Amino acid sequence: MLYRIAESSDWQQARETGFFASFDLEAEGFIHASERHQILETARRYYLGREDLVLLEIEEAALAAAGILVEREWAESRQEYFPHIFAPVPVEGILRTWPFEATAAGELQLPEELELI
Template identity: 65%
Template sequence: MLYRIAEPDDWHQTQQTGFFASADLAAEGFIHSSEQHQILETARRYYAGRADLVLLEWDEDALAGARVRVEREWVPSRQQHFAHVFGPVPLTAVRRSWPLAATEDGAFRLPHELEAPTK
């Protein structure tokens, strides 16, 4: 699965049109997305203090089935590969969504369903 921290307007538009597209697709030719282990650092770096975000979970197999190309590309500033999605994401590829809001101390937490089980 891939994950996208989405602006509420982009998510609302997705529900109206059936496809997720964001400003980065128009500006850069791809949609930035993350692996699960990259979500919290991305939120901390780029969305500090935001309380209105939506976390989307995308099924990579569904993207491939819809012929939406995904490439993992090296991002030097993060020293990691990130999944870049080269086209609008069909709503049928969105498996789950959650509200994503910073806590009072400004930190983000993964939705309960994505947290690692405790031993």
């Protein structure tokens, strides 16, 4: 599975159009995504304090079946590979979504279902 921290407005638009896309697809040519173990650090670095977020769980096999290229590319700043999705994601390939907000103490945490994996 791949994961994307998304703005609620982008997820709403995806539900209307049938495809998830975000600003980075247009600006950089791909959608940034994460493996499960990368979600919290990505959130801490780029989304801290945001309250309008949704966490998307994307089935990589569904992307492959739709002919959508996914490549893992090295991120020097994090010293690890990250998945990049090179096309809009069909909503059928998004298996689950969760509101992704900080707790009252300001801490980010994975949805309970992902913590059990």
